Amino acid sequence: MSQAHLAYESRVNLGSYYTPPEIVGTAWKMIAPYVRSQTTVIDSACGYGDFLKHCGQAMTIGCDIDETAIDVAKESSNRVRFFQTNALHNVSRTKFGIPEQSDLIVVGNPPYNDKTSLIRQSIKSVDFEIDDDLACRDLGISFLRSYNKLRADLICVLHPLSYLIKPTNFRLLKAFTANYRLIEGLLISSGEFPESVKHTPFPIVLALYQRDAQGMAYSFIRSFRFRVTDKNGFCLDEFDYITGYLDKYPKKKNQPRYDDTLFFWTMRDINALKRNRTFVESYSANTIVLDRRKLDYYVYVDVFKRNLHRLPFYFGNCDVLIDDELFRQYKSAFISDTISHHPFLKKHFQIKPLEKQRVESELDMYFKALLGEHHV
Numbered sequence: 436m437s438q439a440h441l442a443y444e445s446r447v448n449l450g451s452y453y454t455p456p457e458i459v460g461t462a463w464k465m466i467a468p469y470v471r472s473q474t475t476v477i478d479s480a481c482g483y484g485d486f487l488k489h490c491g492q493a494m495t496i497g498c499d500i501d502e503t504a505i506d507v508a509k510e511s512s513n514r515v516r517f518f519q520t521n522a523l524h525n526v527s528r529t530k531f532g533i534p535e536q537s538d539l540i541v542v543g544n545p546p547y548n549d550k551t552s553l554i555r556q557s558i559k560s561v562d563f564e565i566d567d568d569l570a571c572r573d574l575g576i577s578f579l580r581s582y583n584k585l586r587a588d589l590i591c592v593l594h595p596l597s598y599l600i601k602p603t604n605f606r607l608l609k610a611f612t613a614n615y616r617l618i619e620g621l622l623i624s625s626g627e628f629p630e631s632v633k634h635t636p637f638p639i640v641l642a643l644y645q646r647d648a649q650g651m652a653y654s655f656i657r658s659f660r661f662r663v664t665d666k667n668g669f670c671l672d673e674f675d676y677i678t679g680y681l682d683k684y685p686k687k688k689n690q691p692r693y694d695d696t697l698f699f700w701t702m703r704d705i706n707a708l709k710r711n712r713t714f715v716e717s718y719s720a721n722t723i724v725l726d727r728r729k730l731d732y733y734v735y736v737d738v739f740k741r742n743l744h745r746l747p748f749y750f751g752n753c754d755v756l757i758d759d760e761l762f763r764q765y766k767s768a769f770i771s772d773t774i775s776h777h778p779f780l781k782k783h784f785q786i787k788p789l790e791k792q793r794v795e796s797e798l799d800m801y802f803k804a805l806l807g808e809h810h811v
């Protein structure tokens with residue numbers, strides 16, 4: 436069984452969620468055309484070494500901080516040079532005996548562990564040293580930076596899609612994105628990892644990067660077409676998002692003033708919307724004091740939340756999508772739906788609510804048109 440030797444806490448700490456064999460196979464198909472006999476392939480967070488089993492004639496190096504994992508890995512392969520060491524400390528080619536002029540490919544599934552995220556915070560503590568230029572709140576980002584430090588020619592790894600699509604994360608990858616360009620990206624649900632099935636699935640990308648002096652800007656990611664099984668792919672720029680239509684976060688000096696002030700829960704991405712509330716009746720540090728002129732768009736988000744089951748996993752870290760023109764056409768259906776779920780809002784709207792059946796069919800038409808082939 437995968438990572439069976441680790442207790443729950445160590446798994447969380449080390450980010451030890453071993454990769455299902457089909458995904459390892461897909462990664463291998465991606466890099467196979469680039470592997471030659473002089474190539475060195477390294478997985479610096481190799482676990483039991485599964486990513487290094489198909490390397491043909493290439494030189495292979497496996498590294499993991501976990502001693503038991505390395506012992507198990509050694510038993511199943513004698514072609515690979517294994518190191519039991521911290522891959523984020525004193526990073527250089529010399530550390531792994533990789534010649535400076537050698538073609539280097541990095542493969543694997545490094546740990547992603549956001550040290551600041553609230554979930555399971557009580558047991559998260561990373562207690563190994565990290566080079567100053569690699570240190571970051573998220574271990575996965577440190578690993579991506581380490582591949583740049585090794586001057587890898589090609590990188591084929593799994594990591595959360597949020598590293599690329601959230602501007603704040605993308606900025607943390609500056610040293611990396613200055614030297615690499617995404618050439619392929621396959622989207623995979625975290626739900627495919629047996630350990631993660633209990634949690635809300637989030638999108639992971641199996642990404643292939645090539646070293647390239649041009650690097651890539653954020654706009655490159657926005658227009659990049661990610662692969663998704665069974666579909667034509669997914670591109671961020673194909674959609675319009677709610678960000679431009681309302682405030683997602685409380686503003687400073689955002690205190691309620693009138694008795695009939697309306698409140699809405701702070702908005703992050705679609706996965707956060709899944710967990711959070713929308714309209715709320717009282718003020719708190721997490722509520723937005725509504726700008727009435729934008730009320731219709733908050734209604735939109737409220738209805739969107741009840742329709743999240745229509746979205747595939749890969750929208751999890753995106754903002755709420757909108758087709759504004761179409762929304763205006765169906766607005767009465769949206770308002771009627773919100774009123775029926777939050778009767779206290781009724782007095783804020785002039786319309787006579789539509790009957791339930793009509794609301795349902797209009798919302799169905801809207802969401803099918805909005806999502807097109809992505810509709811679940």
Ligand SMILES: C[S@@+](CC[C@H](N)C(=O)[O-])C[C@H]1O[C@@H](n2cnc3c(N)ncnc32)[C@H](O)[C@@H]1O
Nearest residue numbers: 449452453454480481482499500501521522544
């Ligand atoms: C997601 S698992 C991947 C294991 C294997 N590559 C696979 O996909 O089956 C992440 C691995 O990173 C290792 N790891 C965590 N921190 C590390 C560090 N600082 N240096 C080296 N390995 C580390 C963990 O022990 C774990 O085996």
